[in-house]
Amino acid sequence: MDKVMALCKRRGFIFPGSELYGGLNGTFDYGPLGVALKRNIMEAWWSLFHTKKRQLGVVALDSGVLMARRVWEKSGHLANFADPMSDCVKCKKRTRADHLIERLDNTIACGTFEQTVQAAAALQAQGRWQCPYCDHSPLGAPRLFNLLFPTKLGPLSSEETFFRPETAQGVYVNMPNLFSARGAVKLPVGVAQMGKAFRNEINPSHFVFRTREFEQMELQWFCEKQDEDKWHAFWVEECLKFVCSPEFCNLDPTKVRVRHHAKADLAHYASACADLEYCFPFGWGELCGVANRGDWDLKAHNVLHAVFKDQQVSCIEPSMGASRLMLAMLCDAMGQEEDHLVLRLGKNMCPTQLAIMPVVNNKPEVLAKTAQVYDSLAQALISPRDLEHLELDLSSGSIGKKYAKHDEIGTLMCMTVDSDTCIDGSVSVRKRDSGERVRIRVDGVRSLDDVMIAAAR
Numbered sequence: 001m002d003k004v005m006a007l008c009k010r011r012g013f014i015f016p017g018s019e020l021y022g023g024l025n026g027t028f029d030y031g032p033l034g035v036a037l038k039r040n041i042m043e044a045w046w047s048l049f050h051t052k053k054r055q056l057g058v059v060a061l062d063s064g065v066l067m068a069r070r071v072w073e074k075s076g077h078l079a080n081f082a083d084p085m086s087d088c089v090k091c092k093k094r095t096r097a098d099h100l101i102e103r104l105d106n107t108i109a110c111g112t113f114e115q116t117v118q119a120a121a122a123l124q125a126q127g128r129w130q131c132p133y134c135d136h137s138p139l140g141a142p143r144l145f146n147l148l149f150p151t152k153l154g155p156l157s158s159e160e161t162f163f164r165p166e167t168a169q170g171v172y173v174n175m176p177n178l179f180s181a182r183g184a185v186k187l188p189v190g191v192a193q194m195g196k197a198f199r200n201e202i203n204p205s206h207f208v209f210r211t212r213e214f215e216q217m218e219l220q221w222f223c224e225k226q227d228e229d230k231w232h233a234f235w236v237e238e239c240l241k242f243v244c245s246p247e248f249c250n251l252d253p254t255k256v257r258v259r260h261h262a263k264a265d266l267a268h269y270a271s272a273c274a275d276l277e278y279c280f281p282f283g284w285g286e287l288c289g290v291a292n293r294g295d296w297d298l299k300a301h302n303v304l305h306a307v308f309k310d311q312q313v314s315c316i317e318p319s320m321g322a323s324r325l326m327l328a329m330l331c332d333a334m335g336q337e338e339d340h341l342v343l344r345l346g347k348n349m350c351p352t353q354l355a356i357m358p359v360v361n362n363k364p365e366v367l368a369k370t371a372q373v374y375d376s377l378a379q380a381l382i383s384p385r386d387l388e389h390l391e392l393d394l395s396s397g398s399i400g401k402k403y404a405k406h407d408e409i410g411t412l413m414c415m416t417v418d419s420d421t422c423i424d425g426s427v428s429v430r431k432r433d434s435g436e437r438v439r440i441r442v443d444g445v446r447s448l449d450d451v452m453i454a455a456a457r
């Protein structure tokens, strides 16, 4: 993790939030490469869960971060969206009680708050309920802390509400807007949404794994209740495809597992849930959850009948966080070459697919040719996304240093321009994963895939 964090800062993927003023715990800012990587993740998610699923009935929504307080009363978040925490009597640090119980003895049930209190009391009786931060100081009994982020509206700040802790509620309250004009809604239908969500985490931890502000990518999939198990399995498979397929996030499948929640561990709205977990350097952590929310939310907001009439409806919700996925990808892709790190990100995820550079910096005709090759390639590329994945690198330093830098930021291919290019128009392409160099011609290239195909010959 230290290596990943150092690389992220050094190369401009992720910076600590408000660092100039000493930092703000649990917040992070994304630099140039982080923006590109996060965008690649979110656009890939959008293509798989929205665009390619439109023919199945998925539509798009972008609802507000701010919603009426009543939404959070009705959704159950005001009453139920809380974590059990224990305070150290000595250092006053706060610990997530259920997580500590799982670490101390994973055979003890702590799914409900009552179970967590009992488990903590049992461990206390054995003298094992101790602060993990300081030396054997006793911890207090678990208490519930709500995770909603309060804020105030208006010039007099008279009206209190909360930043959304999930994008899903924006979908439920818009169901009449989205579907009532369509007559009797035929199931299944889905609503996809991506955007910021906020949780007042007591212990933000593990870099961008648990932060107070994050990007969610969620689909609410409404199906007939009798088909809920079939669709739940379908969306678990789609999530697995998204995180493991080389076309998408490209995570090592042996480091990904599916964990089905026991009934006692379910969130207040869910009747079933399967998590996809990744084996991070700090242990297994949730990447993505596929919950069966039944008709809880539709009933809570009293929109079930208005939209679906007398049909029996279940809502299956695949939900993931972009920054958490990004952390998994960075951990998974990082490798060591002889004298430098290499990020073996999937082809569609790397911030730069092709970097163009001169083989030496001291020959004006080579420098001019490099700029010319870049310009003509940029002109020829048909897809605007390809242009974003193309970079002109005129930085100083030897070609070996530049290759090492591009390995570290995951650049798929480096194209070098030399004096032969000035004569016959051919360039050298070096591939990140094999280090192999091949000579190709760039006339006729219309996409970065064309370059890759030419370099594969």
Ligand SMILES: [Zn+2]
Pocket (backbone or CB within 6 Å): 088, 089, 090, 091, 092, 093, 131, 132, 133, 134, 135, 137
């Ligand atoms: Zn302590």
